[in-house]
Amino acid sequence: MENKFTTTEKKDTRSGFGAGLSELGKKNTNVVALCADLTGSLKMDAFQKDHPERFYQVGIAEANMIGIAAGLTIGGKIPFTGTFANFSTGRVYDQIRQSVAYSGKNVKICASHAGLTLGEDGATHQILEDIGLMKMLPGMVVINPCDYNQTKAATIAIADYVGPVYLRFGRPSVPNFTAADQQFEIGKAITLYDGTDVSIFATGHLVWKAIEAWEILQKQGISAEIINIHTIKPLDEAAIIASIKKTKCAVSAEEHNKFGGLGESISHVLTSTIPTPLEMVAVNDSFGESGTPDQLMTKYGLDTKDIVAAALRAIERKK
């Protein structure tokens, strides 16, 4: 079987966010945007240019940005904050916890440059703990879309959801393979390939690598089910259980620490429903370092070949 997902272009997911925000700005006058001195990096320029009265440049003061965003909701606004994932989460955790999550404010925390693929800037900026930090907050929705089109669709969709959301995306250009006209449904996993031997649950940049792994596994006579978990919280537990009932083993794949990430969320589902072998493709409790995105993904075990190897291990454990 041929790979049905082909792509002719590579685009960065952060540009998908910028495009989605720009579209939102035109259709919803309650949408406001805040940025902590990274407007270009977050691709928020178009929104800033088109709606200067609804764009707040807060400078390098992320804690203040989160607080202002929380306050803007009191008055009916829908604030989208933008900075790197590291400064969107760990740096402002208490502000998000008290002023946004516990206060139940309708703030959309939009975080770029997540994970190792930020590249050369190194570990100070490569947060690999953000999914864990954010999913632990009661009521927080955590979304990690896989490509440009999906990030754009997710950005538009979260404006219609009332409540705090963490939207995670990245810096590098990656294959843009999902439909441009897709409707993004929060919490609804997307099955890309049906399979019977192993379930591969991937999120973010690892979804394309999971598709590449599918091709390799297929050539080895292995039928892998590929599921895009773009929403880590709330997790589509029904989709995970349905797939596991067919395949009886699982792989998780994410650009995140193995502690606190998607794999851990899936393991919780599996251990409390159908105990199942699960192999995690994730960073092994480590900080990152400087390097090109591709070099880092290889060194830290987040490549296509790592997903293939994990699938083979998971299948082996069924025996």
Place this chain on the structure above:
Amino acid sequence: MQALGRKNTIFKIMEPNLLFDVVRSFQLKANVMNTMNAYKRKVLLLKPKFSKLNKFILNLIMPTVKELESLCSQVRRDIVRMVHAVNSGHPGGSLGCTEYFVSLYFEIMKHNAKDFNMNGYNEDLFFLSNGHISPVFYSTLARSGYFPVSELGTFRKLNTRLQGHPTTHEHLPGVRIASGSLGQGMSVAIGAALAKKLNNDNSIVYTLHGDGELGEGQIWEATMYAAGNKVDNLICTIDVNGQQIDGPTDKVLPLGDLEAKFNAFGWKVLKISDGNKIAEVLEGLKIAKSHTGKGKPVVILMKTEMGAGVDFMMGSHKWHGVAPNDDQLAQALNQLPETSGDY
């Protein structure tokens, strides 16, 4: 009150129609009273012999101050009874800020206690940044009509809406943000003030902060932002009681010259020299209001006494977060007449 550059409008008081309104309207009495303070200073002092009109005008304003002072006594009773009942909570700062809360909610703010709406369109908003003084906040909200006064008896108890620190989580009317972890309220207030500007809503956003709270860096991020972006529908008050948990602020982390600091950041700085005197607090807040809409955020440095109103709680940081025992409660209540009925 040591505000600078005030232009009073004392002559308006002479209009008979306005005098009539004053008798009817609680809100207007405050306006008149502030005007009258200036009147006393600038006219009466120059003319020692009171005319009949002078006496009449002065008598008009007295009930407001007396009513609010009477209310303060009741709020203070609520505070000490609430913290005593659960043997926890923060009486010191609550007692010190009683005049501020009562002035704000009963005279200064335009707000709708009966029909609380989170967005507060066309209402003045208040954010308590130093959330630990929740007893005075809850008592004032209840006495203003946001929720039944009897609910004060649930403070800090299981399943209460009156959590140890204020929260929106239990949907208590009157609370618009959770606070307790310090330093966050000014940023939130700026956001609410910006939303008001977008909504063409001319109402004002008020905040209260502890002086010890100014140790949090986020306060200074917010201070810089508000001045730099002309958030001039914002009146922040700093409760300068000079005390924090571990001792005097000068010993824990010296605040330095707060007036110079806020001035340097570009704020309009006002002072209330005795924040435990209703007349001074009212006048200070009114003057602060007169400085809104002029391109600068306004800060009031309000000097208060931690534990004010209960003699053995005053003059020390020791009652910051300690509840009175039975004897101490009785001693405190003896000093605080019951004026509006205990909960």
